[in-house]
Amino acid sequence: MAMYNDKVMDHFMNPHNVGELENADGSGTYGSPVCGDMMKIDIKVEDDVIKDAKFKTFGCGSAIASSSVATDMIIGLTVDEALAVTNKQIINELGGLPAIKIHCSVLADHAIKSAIYDYAQKNGKSYKGLEGFDPDADEDDHHDSCEVE
Amino acid sequence: MRQVYLDYSATTPVKEDVLKEMIPYFTENFGNPSSLYTIGAASKEAIEKARTQVAKLIHAQEKELFFTSSGTEADNWAVLGAADTLKAKGNHIITTKIEHHAMLHSCEYLEKHGYEVTYLDVKPDGRVDPEALKAAITDKTILISIMFVNNEIGTVEPIKELAAIAKERGILFHTDAVQALGNVPIDVKDLGVDLMSISAHKIYGPKGIGALYIRKGVKLSNFIHGGGQESKKRAGTENLPGIVGFGKAAELAGENLDSHVAKISGLRDYFIDQITSKIENVTVNGSREFRHPGNANLTFEFIEGEAMLLYLDLRGIAVSTGSACSSASLSPSHVLSAIGVPVENIHGSLRFTVGDFTTKEDLDYVVTELVEVVNKLRNISSISKTKGW
Amino acid sequence: MRQVYLDYSATTPVKEDVLKEMIPYFTENFGNPSSLYTIGAASKEAIEKARTQVAKLIHAQEKELFFTSSGTEADNWAVLGAADTLKAKGNHIITTKIEHHAMLHSCEYLEKHGYEVTYLDVKPDGRVDPEALKAAITDKTILISIMFVNNEIGTVEPIKELAAIAKERGILFHTDAVQALGNVPIDVKDLGVDLMSISAHKIYGPKGIGALYIRKGVKLSNFIHGGGQESKKRAGTENLPGIVGFGKAAELAGENLDSHVAKISGLRDYFIDQITSKIENVTVNGSREFRHPGNANLTFEFIEGEAMLLYLDLRGIAVSTGSACSSASLSPSHVLSAIGVPVENIHGSLRFTVGDFTTKEDLDYVVTELVEVVNKLRNISSISKTKGW
Ligand SMILES: Cc1ncc(COP(=O)(O)O)c(C=O)c1O
Ligand SMILES: Cc1ncc(COP(=O)(O)O)c(C=O)c1O
Ligand code: FES
Numbered sequence: 001m002a003m004y005n006d007k008v009m010d011h012f013m014n015p016h017n018v019g020e021l022e023n024a025d026g027s028g029t030y031g032s033p034v035c036g037d038m039m040k041i042d043i044k045v046e047d048d049v050i051k052d053a054k055f056k057t058f059g060c061g062s063a064i065a066s067s068s069v070a071t072d073m074i075i076g077l078t079v080d081e082a083l084a085v086t087n088k089q090i091i092n093e094l095g096g097l098p099a100i101k102i103h104c105s106v107l108a109d110h111a112i113k114s115a116i117y118d119y120a121q122k123n124g125k126s127y128k129g130l131e132g133f134d135p136d137a138d139e140d141d142h143h144d145s146c147e148v149e
Numbered sequence: 150m151r152q153v154y155l156d157y158s159a160t161t162p163v164k165e166d167v168l169k170e171m172i173p174y175f176t177e178n179f180g181n182p183s184s185l186y187t188i189g190a191a192s193k194e195a196i197e198k199a200r201t202q203v204a205k206l207i208h209a210q211e212k213e214l215f216f217t218s219s220g221t222e223a224d225n226w227a228v229l230g231a232a233d234t235l236k237a238k239g240n241h242i243i244t245t246k247i248e249h250h251a252m253l254h255s256c257e258y259l260e261k262h263g264y265e266v267t268y269l270d271v272k273p274d275g276r277v278d279p280e281a282l283k284a285a286i287t288d289k290t291i292l293i294s295i296m297f298v299n300n301e302i303g304t305v306e307p308i309k310e311l312a313a314i315a316k317e318r319g320i321l322f323h324t325d326a327v328q329a330l331g332n333v334p335i336d337v338k339d340l341g342v343d344l345m346s347i348s349a350h351k352i353y354g355p356k357g358i359g360a361l362y363i364r365k366g367v368k369l370s371n372f373i374h375g376g377g378q379e380s381k382k383r384a385g386t387e388n389l390p391g392i393v394g395f396g397k398a399a400e401l402a403g404e405n406l407d408s409h410v411a412k413i414s415g416l417r418d419y420f421i422d423q424i425t426s427k428i429e430n431v432t433v434n435g436s437r438e439f440r441h442p443g444n445a446n447l448t449f450e451f452i453e454g455e456a457m458l459l460y461l462d463l464r465g466i467a468v469s470t471g472s473a474c475s476s477a478s479l480s481p482s483h484v485l486s487a488i489g490v491p492v493e494n495i496h497g498s499l500r501f502t503v504g505d506f507t508t509k510e511d512l513d514y515v516v517t518e519l520v521e522v523v524n525k526l527r528n529i530s531s532i533s534k535t536k537g538w
Numbered sequence: 539m540r541q542v543y544l545d546y547s548a549t550t551p552v553k554e555d556v557l558k559e560m561i562p563y564f565t566e567n568f569g570n571p572s573s574l575y576t577i578g579a580a581s582k583e584a585i586e587k588a589r590t591q592v593a594k595l596i597h598a599q600e601k602e603l604f605f606t607s608s609g610t611e612a613d614n615w616a617v618l619g620a621a622d623t624l625k626a627k628g629n630h631i632i633t634t635k636i637e638h639h640a641m642l643h644s645c646e647y648l649e650k651h652g653y654e655v656t657y658l659d660v661k662p663d664g665r666v667d668p669e670a671l672k673a674a675i676t677d678k679t680i681l682i683s684i685m686f687v688n689n690e691i692g693t694v695e696p697i698k699e700l701a702a703i704a705k706e707r708g709i710l711f712h713t714d715a716v717q718a719l720g721n722v723p724i725d726v727k728d729l730g731v732d733l734m735s736i737s738a739h740k741i742y743g744p745k746g747i748g749a750l751y752i753r754k755g756v757k758l759s760n761f762i763h764g765g766g767q768e769s770k771k772r773a774g775t776e777n778l779p780g781i782v783g784f785g786k787a788a789e790l791a792g793e794n795l796d797s798h799v800a801k802i803s804g805l806r807d808y809f810i811d812q813i814t815s816k817i818e819n820v821t822v823n824g825s826r827e828f829r830h831p832g833n834a835n836l837t838f839e840f841i842e843g844e845a846m847l848l849y850l851d852l853r854g855i856a857v858s859t860g861s862a863c864s865s866a867s868l869s870p871s872h873v874l875s876a877i878g879v880p881v882e883n884i885h886g887s888l889r890f891t892v893g894d895f896t897t898k899e900d901l902d903y904v905v906t907e908l909v910e911v912v913n914k915l916r917n918i919s920s921i922s923k924t925k926g927w
């Protein structure tokens with residue numbers, strides 16, 4: 001498959017961390033089936049460190065691979081570190097994505113933020129990386145971008 | 150690993166018998182058909198033989214058939230040519246929302262150049278309502294273009310009835326028969342169409358060769374200007390081996406039409422039965438009755454088409470999708486939209502098309518693999534029946 | 539009987555190595571290049587490889603090269619596309635009287651649609667005078683199109699100089715390089731052209747495939763509308779084997795350019811020497827210096843070209859004529875007219891073009907036969923040097 005590199009294909013074929021966490025500390029959903037991509041992330045947090053993460057994604061190869069590698073990346077990070085993960089890092093970790101598929105990695109980056117937002121809300125915490133983050137507002141942006149292209 | 154090609158509507162392999170006919174025209178018999186000397190005349194004869202073969206498949210006269218470089222060029226010629234020829238008469242064109250991009254983008258071009266285009270809705274089964282066509286006609290209507298068989302959902306349109314409406318109003322009627330050729334019987338006279346586009350690579354002929362049928366008496370501006378080829382109607386040194394291949398492919402398609410249709414529709418129906426009985430939340434898109442014999446367009450809810458396509462590809466299975474995510478433009482299938490498939494379901498739609506080289510064993514293999522792939526992807530998916538969206 | 543083909547400018551046979559590359563793409567590797575699955579991706583790769591091969595021959599970037607169905611289509615696209623893109627800027631186009639019909643008839647079409655076209659005269663040697671070009675430019679000039687090498691008399695035009703004039707005035711410059719490709723070195727950057735047409739069947743590639751070079755940054759309306767092929771600039775399922783063949787032919791043409799030119803120009807010069815020394819009242823048309831290496835366009839006074847052509851054909855020799863009588867239109871060669879050949883002499887003109895498979899023995903045979911044919915026909919002719927017309 002010329003479209004995706006081997007690493008992307010590997011994460012797509014054998015995604016890590018698929019599923020849901022019972023008693024998740026935080027849970028976030030991002031995207032919309034209308035756009036063809038929707039990702040849900042559950043996280044387990046202990047002492048401000050992400051101990052576990054699981055995802056479920058409706059989407060293309062790139063969306064699934066991004067979800068897999070993004071959950072791998074945040075497990076073991078502190079919440080602040082996880083909030084600092086950008087879609088660019090996700091793409092780098094995957095060894096690159098086709099230009100038209102870049103937005104699928106944005107999905108993972110936003111879903112992580114949404115899950116942490118949920119965790120912060122439930123536990124009365126605040127993080128610098130969440131300043132100005134509004135999970136619902138962003139969803140509209142994403143929706144727009146999926147309609148235009 | 151078994152390799153199963155189920156995308157015959159995208160393109161077909163050239164049959165050995167077709168290639169065999171073509172080969173000599175690349176090397177020994179390479180003369181320019183416009184040349185007067187012997188090897189030129191031999192090329193000219195080969196072209197005229199092919200014209201007879203192709204004309205026969207659609208019951209046209211040889212003089213009414215003009216070779217082009219593709220179905221796309223034939224569509225462009227028909228609509229842009231008619232718009233130019235008839236501009237004094239009017240500037241309104243009627244087509245449908247489910248046409249191939251060759252038609253839709255030609256119409257968009259015309260819209261930028263002073264023409265008005267009505268894109269007819271279709272019914273949920275994918276068919277055009279003749280009453281809707283009647284209602285759309287105005288004094289300014291100069292061309293009606295409605296495809297014969299849709300390329301995504303395989304719907305066969307009521308062309309004879311639609312062409313009669315056009316004729317009654319004295320309006321030129323074009324049909325894009327690229328998917329119809331070799332898959333449904335075609336008789337241009339009986340259908341009553343004025344213009345018809347066809348293409349060789351959908352009937353086991355070569356890519357890069359098509360034709361436009363222009364009914365005797367119909368005036369149409371040229372589209373490609375230059376030398377006097379094709380009775381001065383379509384310039385450019387003729388694609389000699391391509392034309393010869395189209396001729397042979399058309400001859401075979403004519404001889405095999407009945408057995409081809411019986412075979413592939415049988416396989417297709419078997420496939421749909423297997424899939425719908427083994428996988429839940431699957432729907433068949435488009436009319437079951439008026440349908441391309443090889444086409445099965447299916448929606449698998451809760452999963453995305455590109456992901457399925459790639460999983461299947463790794464198992465040696467080639468299919469295509471209506472999902473936005475698999476196309477360069479990222480816009481979901483306009484055809485599935487037009488028949489009212491919800492956008493989220495369009496993303497989960499695949500087109501399987503069965504062809505002459507498909508076997509029952511191939512389909513059994515695909516069914517087994519597909520069950521696995523769908524389960525696996527539904528497991529990964531954030532959407533499911535119980536949870537909803 | 540010996541068969542001698544001396545019409546390489548009309549078309550060339552496909553070389554065995556080229557055909558060998560093409561064959562698998564008809565049958566096993568037939569996937570639609572727009573499809574995402576493996577066999578589609580393999581087709582896409584084959585197309586990109588061919589694009590690299592062709593781009594290299596003209597020193598273009600891959601992204602600047604778009605495959606078309608012929609040189610004719612490339613010419614149509616260039617001029618009709620530019621006219622459409624730049625219509626707000628002006629409606630004046632400059633070309634020459636000696637262009638191929640693909641350009642001339644496209645220009646005539648534009649003249650019927652509100653454009654004005656200046657057809658430049660050429661000097662008696664067939665070359666455009668740069669001063670004449672300068673003088674023809676107006677505020678409304680949007681495109682200058684001048685062919686690189688003429689197809690009848692083989693004249694090589696001073697494209698670099700002419701393109702520089704266009705550039706200075708900010709006007710788009712197109713060249714029809716169909717006859718130049720593989721016969722003169724081409725470097726689009728060095729030439730400074732914006733658009734360039736080429737075709738495969740003149741360089742031992744297949745018929746029905748060409749390309750348009752569009753310099754990076756140049757905006758050009760699409761000509762064939764539809765699917766997203768060729769970076770959304772030229773629609774239609776790609777002629778996969780044709781493109782692969784063009785690629786291979788271009789690779790070979792690049793490798794062999796020097797030896798090809800040396801060989802055929804040597805043979806051509808030998809041929810002209812033989813003919814002019816053995817037959818009286820023969821003239822060579824067009825510049826001897828700036829000339830296609832294989833081209834010998836000769837006027838045999840007092841006889842008519844079609845008669846010669848047919849007599850030669852009976853002796854296994856294939857050549858072409860500038861005579862009206864051998865073309866469907868019966869109008870004498872516009873090229874020979876433009877360089878001032880008297881009409882009665884145009885009728886007696888033949889074009890011989892030497893190519894890669896021509897041998898000295900072939901030419902000796904042709905010389906012998908030609909002497910006979912000319913004598914015989916002059917004997918029959920009602921005109922002669924002594925008697926006058
Ligand atoms: C309905 C329809 N019209 C037109 C075309 C274009 O034909 P071609 O591929 O020969 O350009 C196709 C296939 O691609 C088609 O399915
Ligand atoms: C100078 C020139 N331009 C254009 C063409 C047309 O190219 P094609 O035969 O590929 O249509 C030809 C040859 O026929 C030619 O010699
Ligand atoms: S999910 Fe649609 S393009 Fe990636």
Ligand code: FES
Nearest residue numbers: 842862863864868
């Ligand atoms: S002499 Fe017969 S056509 Fe010219």
